[in-house]
Amino acid sequence: MTSPQVHLVEEGMREGLQIESADISVDEKLRLLDALSRTGLKTIVVGSYVSPKWCPQMADTEELVARMRPADGVTYTALALNRRGRERMLAQSPPLSERAGAGRTLVHLCDVFAQRNTNRTQQQEIAAWEGVVADAVAHGTTEATIALNAAWGSNWTGDVAEETRLDLLEAQHQLWTDAGIPVTRVWLGDPMGWNLPHVVERHLRNIMERWPSITTFHLHLHDARGAALLSAYSALRVLTSEHTLVLDTSIGGMGGCPYCGHGRITRMIPTEDVxxxxxxxxVKTGVDLPALIEAAHVAESVVGHPLWGHVSKAGPRPRGNDLYAMDMPFVETEEQAQHFRLGPTVYEGALSPWKSPITSPMRSQ
Known part of the structure; x- marks a missing residue:
């Protein structure tokens, strides 16, 4: 498989915590952010500058950023949805960095969700494109991103046809082309978990064929129906070494939108699993997987309930010195399964019917 370059964007601090309890303290959020910063992840979204009335979980973003301890080599970003939010974000940049893709047009493919999520209709979003392009030209923008949200379907309006996706990308692409700004990126969001691997793969192939100048594909996939990691794998299969795949993931898989109809169950791809x-x-990530697994357990402690990652529960595939002890007793509970990181004390006293030590020519010890 000729894989694309892969860049992970950690969304647990923003997409994850925005659907968790508003009572989580800044101290606890900093504990999670510090754990994530030690993993080797290169981009971490720390929060969002939005209305505390509608998203009280993000009301302390300014305090969080003021107190954070940035790690070398990590880019910290935040989400801002309007002018006031951008002003607040820029006031804390640095330590924050502005997110790439200022030259970007976007449309939701579900008019109902657009109104629920942004208080704008789909037609209002489309009408705003010309102003976005004009502003980008005025600021000397040299590259552009075209974007779709609710790209594969909606809990209120159902499936989206491939022709609709391509037509709305074409309309955006043409505006940027007419302005003399090349389109090099596409962003595809799926807030309601409608992604399916074969549909994602077909869509990416069509984009590659129609617009060869697009070399960066940014996927924001939710996992409400369990297909997000499969869809990300499909993207890995179809993209080549000439492309960059940006994947938004979240520690423990936490994440969700209160406007989409299934809250915390919306979830995201668990960072540790991907x-x-x-x-x-x-595909080398530069991420320390054991440190990431520890961060997943910190995240569970911070939010106060189990999260949905698999590797943090079962551990990576053991090899070499990490192979399991052949004489270990029965392991039945989730707590006992943590022996891979906590050692054999977690299964002390468990049933052990072996009458003599187990040996095997397949193992030296």
Whole structure:
């Protein structure tokens, strides 16, 4: 498999915590942010500058950023949805960095969700494109991103046809082309978990064929129906070494939008699971997987309930000195399964029917 370059964007501090309890303290958020900063992740979204009335979980973003301890080599970003939000974000930049892709047009493919999520209709979003392009020209923007949200379907309006996706990307692409700004990126969001691997793969192939100048594909996939990691794998299969795949992921898989209809169950790709998969596929991430697993357990402590990652529960595939002890007793509970990181004390006293030590020519010890 000729894989694309892969860049992970950690969304647990923003997409994850925005659907968790508003009572989580800044001290606890900093504990999670510090754990994530030690993993080797290169981009971490720390929060969002939005109305505390509608998203009280993000009301302390300014305090969080003021107190954060940035790690070398990590880019910290935040989400801002309007002019006031951008002003607040810029006032804290640095330590924050502005997110790439200022030259970007976007449309939701569900008019109902657009109104629920942004208080704007789909037609109002489309009408705003010309102003966005004009502003980008005035600021000397040299590259552009075209974007779709609710790209694969909606809990209120159902499936989206491939022709609709391509037509709305074409309309955006033409505006940028007419302005003399090349389109090099596409952003595809799926807030309601409608992604399916074969549909994602077909859509990416069509984009590659129609617009070869697009070399960066940014996927924001939610996992409400369990297909997000499969869809990310499909993207890895179809893109080549000439492309960059940006994946938004979240520690423990936490994440969700209160406007989409299934809250915390919306979830995202667990960061630890995708790092494990990428490394097994030979795609180097630069991420310390054991440190990431520890961060997942910190995240569970911070939010106060179990999260949904798999590798943090079962551990990576053991090899070499990490192979399991052949004489270990029965392991039945989730707590006992943590022996891979906590040692054999977690299964002390468990049933052990072996009458003599187990040996095997397949193992030296």
């Amino acid at each position: 790092v494990d998969l990428l490394e097994e596929l030979g």
